[in-house]
Amino acid sequence: MKEEIKLSLNEKTILEVFMKETDTWGEVCLNVKNLLNNTQLEEKEIRECCRKLTQLKLIEYMRGLMDDDGKVAGAGYCITRDGKKYIFPCQKCGEEAHYSWHENKKGEWVSGVFPEEIDKYFQLCEEHYQENKNK
Ligand SMILES: [Zn+2]
Numbered sequence: 543m544k545e546e547i548k549l550s551l552n553e554k555t556i557l558e559v560f561m562k563e564t565d566t567w568g569e570v571c572l573n574v575k576n577l578l579n580n581t582q583l584e585e586k587e588i589r590e591c592c593r594k595l596t597q598l599k600l601i602e603y604m605r606g607l608m609d610d611d612g613k614v615a616g617a618g619y620c621i622t623r624d625g626k627k628y629i630f631p632c633q634k635c636g637e638e639a640h641y642s643w644h645e646n647k648k649g650e651w652v653s654g655v656f657p658e659e660i661d662k663y664f665q666l667c668e669e670h671y672q673e674n675k676n677k
Contacts, residue, residue, distance in 0.1 A: 547598055547600075547628060549595075549598075549628075550591075552583055552587055552590075552591050553591045553594055553595055555581055555583070555591075556577060556581065556583075556588065556591045556592065556595065557595060557600060557601070557621070557625055557628065557629055558629060559572070559577060559580045559581060560572060560601060560619070560620075560621035560625065560629075561621060561625075561626065561629045561630060563576075563580070564621055564626075569620065570620070571604050571617075571618035571619060571620045572618050572619055572620075573616065573617065573618040573619070574588050574589060574592070576618070577592075592619055595619075595625070596619070598624075599622055599624055599625075600621070600622060600624055600625035600628055601619045601620060601621050601622060601625055602619065602620055602622050603617065603618075603619055604617060604618060604619070604620055605617045623638060626638045630642075630665065631665070632665065632666050632667035632670055633664065633665050633666060633670075634666060634667070634670045635667060635669075635670060637667045638667060639665045639666055639667050640666070640667055640668050640671065641664070641665070641666050641667075641668075641671045642663070642664060642665040642666075643663075643664055644660045644661075644662065644663050644664075645660075645661055645662045645663075645664065646659040646660060646661050647659075647661045
């Protein structure tokens, strides 16, 4: 049994920002300034969170990042595979999930516009998504 990582609310908030940004833009690195713009936290708190999350290997610090033109764009933190697994795990195996959706009682996908219709929530990795689809 893997030891469970306990994060503070601030640390979780930061990790969620990484996940959201990565979802939107693909693999992204964020620096402290980016995180300041994306949270209500103080710079000092952000630095402490980043240090802790780096120690836990949920994010990693990258130097000499290149932009699309091949110019050095600076340094920042990126979410790791473990970080993604922590925030968005597959319900069956705990690996990083790739799909999430809601179903109503008839087993139809619902978009969340009518919350009262929602019966189940799924969050699955590629493998278990395929398995579920072929059932
Ligand atoms: Zn899985």
